[in-house]
Amino acid sequence: MRLLVVCLGNICRSPLAEGLLRHHLEQVGLEDRVEVDSAGTGGWHVGEPPDRRTVRNAARHGLDLQGLRARKLCSADYHRFDWLLCADASNLSDVRRRAPAGATARHALLLEWAGMGQGAEIPDPYTGGPEAFEHVFTLVDAAARRIVARLADRTLPVDA
Template sequence: MKLLVVCLGNICRSPMGEGALRSRIARSPLAGRVTVDSAGTAGWHEGKAPDPRAVACARRHGVDISALRARPLQAADFRAFDHVLCADRSNLEAARDVAPPSLRGRAVLWLPWAGIAGTDDVPDPYYGDEAGFEHSWGLLEAAAAATVARLSAQAESGIIGP
């Protein structure tokens, strides 16, 4: 199973989401069976490290995302990944615009897909302060936990495989 976390610039939400998801997967029965990456619907930051505030936020929660580098979402990602987990509705629409028509359904809003109720979007903390990053982290961490639970249930049914 391969998962791709997507936001706008791939320097805040999607690397934090990738880090939260990787950390959760590594501590679960899915370790070694699910891979995670991240991308952005805009290529402005290609090759750059995550925003220092995102790195600091993840680090406060025991996750190191400092080695990640931004990259743009590409049509080929829809063939390479089983699910494209979008941070918000705007990026979902942008991702589906990039997707080959037959694979557009792989792009989903991550929070509802994971079963998180109450909000569909992870707010972009880029123009905010530390509290905004913490709020986004909380949503991403909840989505990561729910994703691991969802995929673990599938693993028990034999969908993911041994």
């Protein structure tokens, strides 16, 4: 299984989700069976580390994101990954619009795919304060835990 988490700039929500998914996958011994990466629909921050506020908030929870670097979603991602899991409806719309001919990846809202509600979105904390980053951490951590539990339970479908 290959999962790509997508947000706007790949510096707040998607690298956090990548880090949390990897962490929870390691906790249950699935890190070798599930590949996780992240990307942004925009290229403003390519090569940069995650936003310092995201890094700082994650570190308070024992999660190290410092080794991650932003990258932009590319055509190859639509063939390399099984799922493109988007932070919000705008990201999902961009992902769908940019899909190249013959794309095999499926796309969904990350929170919705995690079973956290139809149309559920991760708000962008970029213009918010510390409480916005903590709120996003709480949402994404809950989603990552649900996704990993779903992947660990071989009786549950992972194709919808």
